[in-house]
Amino acid sequence: MTGKAVIALGAAALATGLLSAAPAMAQFAKAEDAVKYRQSSFTLMSNHMGRLAAMVKGERPFDAAAAQDSARVIDAVAKLPWEAFVPGSEKVQSGAKPELFANPADVKMLSERLNGETAKLVAAAGSLDSLRSQVGATGAACKACHDKYRNR
Numbered sequence: 776m777t778g779k780a781v782i783a784l785g786a787a788a789l790a791t792g793l794l795s796a797a798p799a800m801a802q803f804a805k806a807e808d809a810v811k812y813r814q815s816s817f818t819l820m821s822n823h824m825g826r827l828a829a830m831v832k833g834e835r836p837f838d839a840a841a842a843q844d845s846a847r848v849i850d851a852v853a854k855l856p857w858e859a860f861v862p863g864s865e866k867v868q869s870g871a872k873p874e875l876f877a878n879p880a881d882v883k884m885l886s887e888r889l890n891g892e893t894a895k896l897v898a899a900a901g902s903l904d905s906l907r908s909q910v911g912a913t914g915a916a917c918k919a920c921h922d923k924y925r926n927r
């Protein structure tokens with residue numbers, strides 16, 4: 776399956792509610808699986824944010840189509856990590872601070888802030904100027920949560 780097909784499948788699953796119908800824990804056989812899932816989502820987002828940042832910094836030539844592809848990946852994947860902060864996973868060694876599990880409403884707000892910014896990335900990727908400012912706003916949403924709830 777191509778990367779695009781995987782994402783289309785993920786988006787279809789989200790749209791039909793397949794990913795959110797059952798209680799979160801049922802999606803993961805073990806707490807370790809949930810940790811791996813959320814870390815994998817962050818790794819993907821970070822890779823594609825890095826590609827956009829390289830264009831913004833002039834380390835890579837600006838390419839609107841490639842930027843829009845990365846923006847779509849980031850926007851789709853940014854919806855995934857949150858269901859994987861399941862109860863019990865705070866006992867697994869990870870980069871999540873214990874405070875995260877005690878403040879679900881705040882974490883939800885910060886994740887929604889990110890989703891709000893990533894939703895604007897695809898349109899912004901059409902020009903280097905708008906990409907620059909939206910990568911900045913998106914990165915700030917990543918950092919706002921990391922400053923409070925990420926260990927490393």
Ligand code: HEC
Binds near residue numbers: 824918924926
């Ligand atoms: C609402 C909170 C929140 C937001 C928003 C957020 N992160 Fe994170 N991020 C975390 C937490 C918590 C961890 C530690 C997760 C773990 O180890 O289980 C983490 C871990 C990571 C990791 C390390 C993954 C690994 O393999 O250990 C990367 C890379 C990362 N985030 C990138 C990003 C990027 C890029 C964005 C924005 C596009 C972002 N994060 C937005 C909370 C957040």
